[in-house]
C-alpha cells in the first residue's frame with residue numbers, strides 16, 4: 001500500500017483488483033488494508049460499522065467477479081463503540097459468509113492490544129471444495145487456535161496479515177509450521193509497503209499440507225495466483241495420520 005493514498009482511493013483500487021480476478025475460485029486480501037495494521041491513530045477515525053463502506057465495496061466486487069472473497073480485515077466499530085479487527089468473507093453472490101474478530105491482538109501494552117477488543121469465536125466457512133479456517137496475523141503465533149479450527153473441520157487456513165519486514169523469517173516459518181502440523185493448506189496474505197513508518201514484509205505465501213511452498217510473492221504489491229486442489233487434504237491426513245495421534249488436554253495443567 002502507498003502511504004498518502006486516501007482510504008477511499010485505496011478501497012476503489014482494491015475493488016478493481018478483486019474484479020480483475022473473475023474466473024478464480026477464491027481471492028484473499030491482507031489485514032487492515034484500508035488503514036495499515038500499524039496506523040494506530042487511524043483505527044478510530046477510519047473504523048466502520050460491520051456493513052460499512054468497505055463491506056459494501058467488497059460485497060459488490062465479489063459479486064461482480066463471481067468469486068469467494070476473503071476481504072482481509074477492517075477496523076470495525078461495534079454499535080456499543082468498541083473497536084475490533086474484523087475479517088469479512090463474501091460468497092460469489094456478494095452475501096456475507098462470515099465475519100471473524102481477531103482473537104489475539106498485537107502490541108502487548110499498546111497499539112491494537114489496547115485500542116481494539118478481542119474476538120472470542122473461532123470461524124470456519126464452508127466452500128464448495130474445502131472448509132476455510134480463518135485467523136488474522138498475530139494469531140499465526142498461537143497453534144492452539146489453528147487446532148481449534150481443524151477440530152471444527154478446517155482444511156484451508158487463511159491468514160490475512162500486516163506483518164513487519166523485520167520479523168519476516170517468523171512469517172514464513174510459522175506459515176509452514178501451521179500447514180505441516182495441521183496437514184492443511186495455508187494461504188497467508190501480507191501487506192506491502194510501509195504503514196505508519198513500519199516496513200511491511202509482503203511475501204504472501206501459499207503452503208501445502210506437506211509444508212511445501214506452492215507460491216510466494218515478492219516484497220511489493222502484487223497479485224499472487226496459485227492453482228491447488230484442496231480436496232487432497234483428506235488423503236494427506238489418511239496417509240500420514242499424525243492428527244489421529246494427538247493426546248488431548250495437554251494444554252491444561254493435569255493437577
Ligand SMILES: NC(=O)CCC(=O)C(=O)O
Pocket residue numbers: 031037105106136137138139141161162163164167170
Ligand atoms: N498485525 C499484527 O498482528 C502484527 C503481528 C506481528 O508483528 C508479529 O506477530 O510479529
